[in-house]
Amino acid sequence: MLGLSGTTEVVPYPKRFSCSTRTLRDRFLKTPTLIGVISDTHGLLRPEALAALRGSEQIVHAGDVGGPEILDELRAIAPVTAIRGNIDKGAWPRRLRETEVVEVGGISIYVLHDLAQLDLKPEAAGFRVVIYGHSHVPKQEMRGGVLYFNPGSAGPRRFKLPVTVGRLILEDGTLRAEIVNISD
Secondary structure, three states, rough: OEEOOOOOOOOOOOHHHHHHHHHHHHHHHHEEEEEEEEEOOOOOOOHHHHHHOOOEEEEEEOOOOOOOOHHHHOOOOOOOEEOOOOOOOOOOHHHHHHHEEEEEEEEEEEOOHHHHHOOHHHHHHHHOOOOOOOOOOOEEEEEEEEEEEEEEEEOOOOOOOEEEEEEEEOOOOOEEEEEEEEEE
């Protein structure tokens, strides 16, 4: 734009007109958005977990990470949102919050480690998904229009529970969830 003094000035577009590459791709190519979900790694990040999470545009770790190197390895795949679990002690996890909110494709996701600590009504707060861990039991359940999703444990096997990660797939405004078994 030419200013009154004859100089050229840069005028940024207002936010309502800005458009990310992701938004353009969604609008014109209708590709699904993949959100990788992992929990309870307890310091062990299996190659099978990494393979199952490849292709994710975002990764959510629902706590009991076990060490900062786990998050570093996940960040090599996609941006990571992680929360602190009950075994995450010491200095490194202080930067992690106990809960997080993730917004993807117009979907609001609430993340916490232990579902028993949920202190809000997700449907009233506008959340469509609650991601949690702690129990090591993979589970997906709809309640009150909200998906409650536990990807299970991707870390050391406990009892006879499966070793799993999860995926949320957002496509054409619909959301579906998958539990992926990564070890026999």
